[in-house]
Amino acid sequence: MNVVSLQELARNPTYLDRVEAGEHIVVSRDNRPVAELRPLATAPVPAPRPYGLAAGSFVVPDDFDAGLPDDILPEFEGR
Secondary structure (H helix, E strand, O other): OEEEEHHHHHHOOHHHHHHHOOOOEEEEEOOEEEEEEOOOOOOOOOOOOOOOOOOOOOOOOOOOOOOOOOOOHHHHOOO
């Protein structure tokens, strides 16, 4: 772990490349450590979900895409 001053960090952008490569760097101000730069943990990329994951878990009714009943329809239309 390297210790660098805030001024040195501002002058030399290659420190970020070193952090990105996995190095931890302590930033100091007036010879006093105040912060640590370290790479962020990357979240694993989720695999695509397989087709048919919930097959057999529920049944889609035959009237699934039928219109709404006349007594309920006005509520959806804001009347």
